[in-house]
Amino acid sequence: xxxxxxxxxxxxxxxxxxxxxxxxxxxxxxxxxxxxxxxxxxxxxxxxxxxxxxxxxxxxxxxxxxxxxxxxxxxxxxxxxxxxxxxxxxxxxxxxxxxxxxxxxxxxxxxxxxxxxxxxxxxxxxxxxxxxxxxxxxxxxxxxxxxxxxxxxxxxxxxxxxxxxxxxxxxxxxxxxxxxxxxxxxxxxxxxxxxxxxxxxxxxxxxxxxxxxxxxxxxxxxxxxxxxxxxxxxxxxxxxxxxxxxxxxxxxxxxxxxxxxxxxxxxxxxxxxxxxxxxxxxxxxxxxxxxxxxxxxxxxxxxxxxxxxxxxxxxxxxxxxxxxxxxxxxxxxxxxxxxxxxxxxxxxxxxxxxxxxxxxxxxxxxxxxxxxxxxxxxxxxxxxxxxxxxxxxxxxxxxxxxxxxxxxxxxxxxxxxxxxxxxxxxxxxxxxxxxxxxxxxxxxxxxxxxxxxxxxxxxxxxxxxxxxxxxxxxxxxxxxxxxxxxxxxxxxxxxxxxxxxxxxxxxxxxxxxxxxxxxxxxxxxxxxxxxxxxxxxxxxxxxxxxxxxxxxxxxxxxxxxxxxxxxxxxxxxxxxxxxxxxxxxxxxxxxxxxxxxxxxxxxxxxxxxxxxxxxxxxxxxxxxxxxxxxxxxxxxxxxxxxxxxxxxxxxxxxxxxxxxxxxxxxxxxxxxxxxxxxxxxxxxxxxxxxxxxxxxxxxxx
Ligand code: ADP
Ligand code: MG
Numbered sequence: 001x002x003x004x005x006x007x008x009x010x011x012x013x014x015x016x017x018x019x020x021x022x023x024x025x026x027x028x029x030x031x032x033x034x035x036x037x038x039x040x041x042x043x044x045x046x047x048x049x050x051x052x053x054x055x056x057x058x059x060x061x062x063x064x065x066x067x068x069x070x071x072x073x074x075x076x077x078x079x080x081x082x083x084x085x086x087x088x089x090x091x092x093x094x095x096x097x098x099x100x101x102x103x104x105x106x107x108x109x110x111x112x113x114x115x116x117x118x119x120x121x122x123x124x125x126x127x128x129x130x131x132x133x134x135x136x137x138x139x140x141x142x143x144x145x146x147x148x149x150x151x152x153x154x155x156x157x158x159x160x161x162x163x164x165x166x167x168x169x170x171x172x173x174x175x176x177x178x179x180x181x182x183x184x185x186x187x188x189x190x191x192x193x194x195x196x197x198x199x200x201x202x203x204x205x206x207x208x209x210x211x212x213x214x215x216x217x218x219x220x221x222x223x224x225x226x227x228x229x230x231x232x233x234x235x236x237x238x239x240x241x242x243x244x245x246x247x248x249x250x251x252x253x254x255x256x257x258x259x260x261x262x263x264x265x266x267x268x269x270x271x272x273x274x275x276x277x278x279x280x281x282x283x284x285x286x287x288x289x290x291x292x293x294x295x296x297x298x299x300x301x302x303x304x305x306x307x308x309x310x311x312x313x314x315x316x317x318x319x320x321x322x323x324x325x326x327x328x329x330x331x332x333x334x335x336x337x338x339x340x341x342x343x344x345x346x347x348x349x350x351x352x353x354x355x356x357x358x359x360x361x362x363x364x365x366x367x368x369x370x371x372x373x374x375x376x377x378x379x380x381x382x383x384x385x386x387x388x389x390x391x392x393x394x395x396x397x398x399x400x401x402x403x404x405x406x407x408x409x410x411x412x413x414x415x416x417x418x419x420x421x422x423x424x425x426x427x428x429x430x431x432x433x434x435x436x437x438x439x440x441x442x443x444x445x446x447x448x449x450x451x452x453x454x455x456x457x458x459x460x461x462x463x464x465x466x467x468x469x470x471x472x473x474x475x476x477x478x479x480x481x482x483x484x485x486x487x488x489x490x491x492x493x494x495x496x497x498x499x500x501x502x503x504x505x506x507x508x509x510x511x512x513x514x515x516x517x518x519x520x521x522x523x524x525x526x527x528x529x530x531x532x533x534x535x536x537x538x539x540x541x542x543x544x545x546x547x548x549x550x551x552x553x554x555x556x557x558x559x560x561x562x563x564x565x566x567x568x569x570x571x572x573x574x575x576x577x578x579x580x581x582x583x584x585x586x587x588x589x590x591x592x593x594x595x596x597x598x599x600x601x602x603x604x605x606x607x608x609x610x611x612x613x614x615x616x617x618x619x620x621x622x623x624x625x626x627x628x629x630x631x632x633x634x635x636x637x638x639x640x641x642x643x644x645x646x647x648x649x650x651x652x653x654x655x656x657x658x659x660x661x662x663x664x665x666x667x668x669x670x671x672x673x674x675x676x677x678x679x680x681x682x683x684x685x686x687x688x689x690x691x692x693x694x695x696x697x698x699x700x701x
Contacts, residue, residue: 005184010042027175044179049161059072064130067129076095078093080092090105092106093106105138107140125147126139127146128140128143128144161176176211190235198227198228200227210226226647230656233646235685236689239685239686241694246672253291253292256289258317266348270345276451277301281448281449289318301448303582303618304453307449308342311400311402311425316349316351322395324378327381328402332532335357337557355368357528359529375393395419462595473511487564487583488565491550505521534546559586561587563592565594566595572608573625595612
């Protein structure tokens, strides 16, 4: 049960005085709960102001920073009420100091209020965001208009919060203050020596320091108050991951030892030998499978490093041990592709492989399900359809999850629950930096495939302005004359699927004018079967150019493809560019990647393109990406900050992560039931950060 002390933080924001049903909707939006829903008091408390207005700083109009909230001392010069019939025109009040003048702008103004608060000739303090509009300085709806006496009553530093349209700074400040009053003093969950050594404030003091700032220094993310709260959040996530892992360990594994028979037949059917990195990773996986502990391993390898094969051989080992294996892919296309590529190898190994996706016909699906339950199918590849309730196995021993970050931890656990002591192998093509592995996967064991299969040639990467499209089309034309296969990727336009589609469709039409039916098209809104058909036509060489939106981003394998054209490369993140480029250079042919961009390039886009031209090392690219864009981008999300975290941001608080992990490890080891005094405080911490799932594991024991 959630401790009573936390109850006030879990009350809806609407219960605060001054927050009505209408504004509460705005708070829901501004506070963005991780999984949506009604905003709570605790969300307000965790919605930290990012900056503040220091009232002791009293800039003159000429020197005042633009696009920031400022406090100005002014004299009222002129009133310009909206004239004539145009009721939508704003009420403007011109105010000035000795260095310049600005307009205060009020839309749909209450005329009387404006006249009363800003009498002509009076001295006033106005605070709001100062903007340059059409060559003039203005402040739209100042959030404060004060005389000297009112100013004296204000705090020295006023917090400035992130808002949403329709919500005022004032409303947010009042609500945050009302929420803060409800924030309880909680027992300390951080190791006392750490708190002492770092001179961190208590949880409640840290919140107060930031919401009621005494100096702007508190907005520095390295301020002890921020560090403390970031650490709280990191500790909660590490303890939660630690508990899950401890439970997996405690439930134990079932040793599964292969005979090598099936694997040998598969290896014999391959036209190549395994790379050293594959051999090593496979040995690590097999050792895990054979042990009494449950496997929780991440196979991290750049695009084209041969992870899928490692996974297949792991599955073969499990089948040799007499149990079943499943592989879950993030998309229909990928599931199908894995299936098709694995099928001949499984036939060679004499394993029965099935495909299970949301698109199967009912009768077919029923047959597959029955065969899985009866154990007539040894291995299955599928989409998230795999962890639906109807799916039962005779004896699932291994679950392989491809491209993990698209699935949540919950889904992973759901698949793990489909069998007794299911070993879990996660494959990720995103070369996640070490720090992120820790955050998202906790203490997972990691195998890295750093070496690529021999014979791969470096990809010639070039950047060209879009004005040279004609040349590119001509070059592509020559290349397909010689049998080349070309991907042509059209980008995300304003995160709008319809527009994306228009861009890709239009490009396909243009190319069709040149190359007729050699041009195919695949995009996210096509029906599954049409997508497959387009992919297959390209795979078989019936089409030579495949125009695509980013649906091909992950994992698609057509070794004959040697040219990748990426339009509007400046709009893609580095990780995405790298993933896309990884679609070529997979066979023995020499490959080219053309990054078409629209000049002028911004600083970040230029840096990205330079890095792309410099290296194909996904690990280096991931690190650079982290530096350029913050870690959200590395994982392919558009969120800013660290996905899944509200207070901690790994690029600023990353150094706290190993400390939190070690501390979490110690807590879970010494006090696995969280029964000691500190353990109980840690329970509170878990509830505070809504890690209820993890606490539930304790009782499930
Ligand atoms: P990943 O999943 O890591 O992107 P894949 O497993 O899809 O990589 O492998 C990419 C391509 O390389 C596939 O066509 C695969 O058959 C081939 N491949 C895998 N291992 C080797 C190897 N040891 N030598 C040569 N080619 C390999
Ligand atoms: Mg793959």
